[in-house]
Amino acid sequence: MASLSEAQEHPARQLWDQVNDVHAGMLGISGLDMHMQPMAPHADPTTNTIWFYTKTDADIVRAIKPGSRAHFCVIGKDHDYHACLAGVIEVRPDPSKIEEYWSSIIAAWYDGGKKDPKLTMLSLHVDDAEIWVSTGNKLKFGWEIAKANLDDDKMPDVGIKRHLQFA
16 A cells, blocks of 8 residues: 655655556657557666666667657556656667566566567656555545535545656
C-alpha cells in the first residue's frame, strides 16, 4: 500500500521504489502517432534513468531520434499509486547495463543471450514526473465520497498529487 506521508516527505524515493516494484508500465514516444506499449523497467535512481531491454527491429527503436522525449506511466500493484515520468529517451546498447539487469526472464526473449544481435537497450533519463497517491483505506474513501455528495462545494480528499523535477 502506498503511503500518503511518504508521498509528502520523500516523493522521489517513493517514486523509484514504485517503479522498481512493477513488472511493467506503459512507454511511449512523445509527439508521435504511436500507441504506448508495455515495457519492463529497470530503474537507476542514482542517475534518474530507467533502462528497458528491447530489440533493434522494434517499432519503438525505429521511432527514436536524437532528442526524442518519452513518457513512462506506472500503476502501483495495489492500485493506489499512479505516476507519469517524462524525459529524453535514447537507444543505448550499454554492455554494463545489459549485464547489470540481466535475468532468466530477460534471457527468455533473446535466443542469443546477452550477445543476441537484436538485443539493445533504451535509456529514459527522467527529468520530470507527476505522482498521484490515494488512500488505500476503503472506509476513509467512502467517508470522503459521502461528504462530497452532501456538500456541492466539497471535493473528496482521497489522496495527493505531486510534481517532481529531476536534474
